[in-house]
Amino acid sequence: MGAGDQGLRKVSVEWVRVGDVLELQRTPIDIELTESYKRIGIYSWGRGLLHRSEVPGTEMGSLRYYTFPTEALILSNIQAWEAAVAVTSEAETGYVASNRFLPYVPKTERVDVRYLAHYFVSERGLGQLRSASPGTQVRNRTLGKKLFEELRIPLPPIDEQRRIAAHLDAVQDYVAHLASESITFPLQRLPTVVGDVITEAGLPVTTVGELLSVVNTTIHPGEPLQGATEFVGLEHIASHTGDRLGSRAIHEETGRKFLFRPGQVTFGYLRPYLNKAWVADRTGLCSVEQFILEPVDGLAPELLAHLLRSAHVLDRAVAATNRLQLPRLSLKTLLAMEVPDIRVAQPGLTRRLDLLRDQFVTLSRIDKRREVLRDGMLPAARNEIFTAMR
Template sequence: MECRVRLGDVVKVVKRGVKPEPGIVYRHYSLPAFDNGMRPEKVDGDTIRSSKLVVFPNTILMNKLNVRFKRVWPVLECNDRSIASTEFMPLKVEGADYWYIYYYLISPALTSLIEGMRTGTSGSHQRIDASSFLGIQIDLPSLKNQEAIGRILRAFDEKIELNNRINDYLAAVCDSVAESLGVDGSSVLSDMCSQTSAKIACSAASPESYVSTESLLPNKGGRQLASSLPTTGKVTSYQAGDTLVSNIRPYFKKIWYADREGTCSGDVIVFRANEPDFAPYLYSILRSDSFFEHVMAGSKGTKMPRGDKGQMMRYPVSCNCGEEILKTLASILDQISLNNRESARMTALRDSLLPKLMSGEIDVSQIDLTQLNNRLSDC
């Protein structure tokens, strides 16, 4: 039987501060780590300059800042050295199904509601207040239906997570290839590619293909949809096979291999291989840690360093990449692109089902979860 309750009746804020200690390695649940595929960072305490929150098992980290990004992090297991940014509210679910509450927290309806509850003077730094958040009224179906809804939506996320793990393994192969070929002693990056800067009107930018420094994910995490499009000036055009790299704060290692044509911000550098067949190999070189270290060595500025475009092109490379290796790299990047597109479809389908399941428009008792899992595993 459905009932109406306050969100605070089924979740509690479990907040305990901690000052990280030098010499101890922590699992850090930070906002950049969330954006990088929800992978906690391993960080030594002496590099952390501010107090953090203790992370407990079976909690949900709810981001208070820029809630439109839906940074909601389920944490089922963690060690006793797990900490989180104070921009998160750690929530403990009590008296409801864990996964049902998680999916409610990422639902479009809740996101729209709490966006109107933000406080603060700056639009980009407005936060939600915990007491107002916990006072939200929600419709809670029977525990049996909550569990069924959670399992259905979780099936989609498990498929997405599998695709992400496969992509990580494939990207590691690219890294290995680039490292094994090393440098040939005479070639530099400019012998292999150029930086394209073809400009077109910003009206040509579309949500599906516009790339900003914000939409590129740290630690070689690829890209997500940009939160906004430019309204004035010009944008840079790119094509499939180009490699896009953020030129702001290169130490974030933001890079993406384009699987389509589109447009990007002027702060995103577009590298294009002189020979199209070398495009996958070029991407493998540019995603190496040594390339980003090279860029940082020539960067200018302290608070927001930018790479020197000319210095980048003097990065030592090897142009000796055989035809079979090039074919292998092309196949790997094609598969990564297919997995990403499938995950995007899964996410869209999950998000379309979410409000219908929660409202009762779709009767969960009529869904065969075994059949759904079999269909998803065949995708």
């Protein structure tokens, strides 16, 4: 039976008790306050071991510490329920582990720990770890040593275990290679690229306040809605692109709201690093955490929104608010910012920036889809193999 055809048919294998084939092996140490120690951690979801920085004995806390063998299956007893499972190697020589880590070694030559590490990260194996980690809250979900050792696991012949482990290791390496070679187009880069395009237009300098006027039409609870039927808050606006992600119907509103109309730009001044500026295409209400901005005559609202989301404004907004516990950009600061005077830009600039934004959105969606497919390869390979075992 080869590892590549595991999912083609059900496979009968021997099922054994964990405690019959693995044993806990670690050696307690006394922490010397004058010595330094290097500790390990385990990443969740089977992503390997973490090497923590060396610290003096005075910073080791009250936990008990142990040395542990190489080529051991090691689990975090407080995070086993989220697949904090790994295999130790020579790279961990000189490191210590607290009592929260359980290193197991084979009792016999019938067991390959790399095979077991892949098994316990699969859906079937992880389900068993969770059943052995009772508790309803994250802090209380602790892997019980006795419960773990009572689990029954599939154990093919040792040569087959090694073939399966080698196959899954190869898939894991291939996925890592794909991740390292991928070229991404994160939307966080869009403000910089848009800013560069606007800069390249060679426009004179003006201030934001010269490009717009501020509209403060306030609607209090119980007042006429002046044609508004929807509420569009900051949660409904996409960062960096200005796309509207949704809205909600207006019903019994609490607190005052701002009224916006088509062609106006809503600009989120609360947490300005989120970079949310939207060109309204309807009449509605928004929170008072947004400025309502009216472009000056002759200035396309879409071009104004591109400028407001670009690095010309975003970088200054972040710099002006990054020391605040709850960042809020003042209207005075926004209006005083020096920016390229887009009133005299060539007519094609808006269209160019629209296309640029759309390209980034498309590439970002492709990146996310590719990432989902890539990240699903190893779990799918594991599940195909282990769910076939009966």
